[in-house]
Amino acid sequence: MLSENRTVFMLKTKKNLFLLLAFLPLLAGAQDLETLKTLHRNWRAGAAAGVNYLSMELKKDFSQASMDMNSLPDLSYSFFFYKRFKKHMEIGLELEKNMFNGYKNHSGNVPWLVYDPSFNTGGRTFLPRAIYYNTDIWSFFFNFNYSFLNIYSYKHNFLNLNSYLKVGLGFSAIRVEMGYKNQQDYFDSNMGFFPLYEKGQGGHKGIDSYGTFHAGAGINYFISDRFSISAEALFLFVSCDYLDGVHNMTATLLDNGSVQLDRVGVVGTVGELKLSVSYYFNLYKKTLRSSTIWNEKKEEFKNEFYFDKKHNRFK
Numbered sequence: 610m611l612s613e614n615r616t617v618f619m620l621k622t623k624k625n626l627f628l629l630l631a632f633l634p635l636l637a638g639a640q641d642l643e644t645l646k647t648l649h650r651n652w653r654a655g656a657a658a659g660v661n662y663l664s665m666e667l668k669k670d671f672s673q674a675s676m677d678m679n680s681l682p683d684l685s686y687s688f689f690f691y692k693r694f695k696k697h698m699e700i701g702l703e704l705e706k707n708m709f710n711g712y713k714n715h716s717g718n719v720p721w722l723v724y725d726p727s728f729n730t731g732g733r734t735f736l737p738r739a740i741y742y743n744t745d746i747w748s749f750f751f752n753f754n755y756s757f758l759n760i761y762s763y764k765h766n767f768l769n770l771n772s773y774l775k776v777g778l779g780f781s782a783i784r785v786e787m788g789y790k791n792q793q794d795y796f797d798s799n800m801g802f803f804p805l806y807e808k809g810q811g812g813h814k815g816i817d818s819y820g821t822f823h824a825g826a827g828i829n830y831f832i833s834d835r836f837s838i839s840a841e842a843l844f845l846f847v848s849c850d851y852l853d854g855v856h857n858m859t860a861t862l863l864d865n866g867s868v869q870l871d872r873v874g875v876v877g878t879v880g881e882l883k884l885s886v887s888y889y890f891n892l893y894k895k896t897l898r899s900s901t902i903w904n905e906k907k908e909e910f911k912n913e914f915y916f917d918k919k920h921n922r923f924k
Contacts, residue, residue, distance in 0.1 A: 651693035652891065654890075657689070658885075659883030661882075663877060664880055668875055680710075689702065689704075689752070697757075699754040723735055723737070738789060739794075740790060741789075743785070744786075748821050748823075749779045750823065772828050773828075774824075775825055788803050788805040788806070822845075825843030827842070839884070848876050850872070858873065
C-alpha cells in the first residue's frame with residue numbers, strides 16, 4: 610500500500626513538473642508582454658537652469674580641502690529624459706553644462722605657476738600678479754531618482770507637492786583657460802603668449818574626460834498632470850585637479866637647490882541650485898493594429914504618479 614501511494618505521488622509530481630515546464634515559457638512571455646505594454650508609459654523630459662559655485666578641492670584620501678583660486682558664482686543648465694518605474698522610482702539620462710570663473714590677485718603661493726619650467730625657462734619668468742580662470746564642463750549622467758509621498762496638509766488635504774532624492778554617475782569633458790588679468794603682464798614676464806594655460810580650446814583642442822558624481826534633493830510641484838516645476842540642490846564631484854584653472858602641486862626643495870613638483874590628486878566639489886520644468890507624456894497615444902498582440906484602441910494619457918500619489922497616499 611505504501612509503495613502504491615509513493616508511485617501515485619511520484620506520477621503526480623512528474624505531471625505537475627511537466628505542466629510547469631510547459632507553461633513556464635508562456636508565463637515568461639506574458640510577463641514580457643506586460644512589460645512591453647507599459648514600456649511606452651510614464652516618461653518625462655525637461656530642462657533646468659540655475660547657479661553653481663566651485664567651493665573647494667578635496668584630496669582623494671579626504672585628508673584636506675583647499676582652493677588655489679577665489680571662485681565666483683556662475684551658470685549651470687541641463688536637459689534630461691526619464692522613465693518612471695514602480696510609482697516612486699525613475700531612471701534617466703541628463704546632459705549638463707557648468708561654467709566656472711574666478712581670480713587670484715596675489716598668485717605667488719601657487720607652486721605650479723611659480724616653479725613649473727613651462728612658465729620659468731627661456732627668459733620667461735612667472736610674475737605673481739593677478740590671474741583669472743574660465744572653465745566650462747559638459748557632463749553626461751545616468752541618474753536614479755526616488756520620489757516620496759505627497760506632502761499632506763490637514764487644512765488642504767493632499768497637495769501637489771512632493772520631495773525627491775537624486776543621484777547620478779557619469780563623466781565630464783573639461784575646457785579651461787587661465788592667465789593674467791592684465792595683458793601688460795604677459796610682456797613684462799617675457800611669456801610671448803597668452804593665456805598662460807588652456808585646455809580644450811584655442812591652440813589646445815584636446816579635451817580630457819573625468820569621472821563625475823552628483824547627489825542631492827529637490828521639491829517638485831505639479832501644475833497639472835502634464836507639467837511640473839522643481840527646485841533642487843545638488844553637490845557635484847569631478848575627479849579633476851584643474852577645474853579652477855591650475856594644477857594642484859606640492860613643491861619640495863631638494864639638496865641640489867632644485868625644486869621637485871608632485872601632482873596632488875583632488876576632487877573638485879561644486880554646489881548647484883537649479884529650477885526645472887518637466888513635461889510628462891507617453892511615447893504614443895494609440896496602440897498598434899488589431900492584428901498584432903494589442904487591440905486597437907484610443908489610449909488617453911494618465912500621469913499615474915500624479916494621480917496615484919495624490920489620491921492613494923499610503924500606497
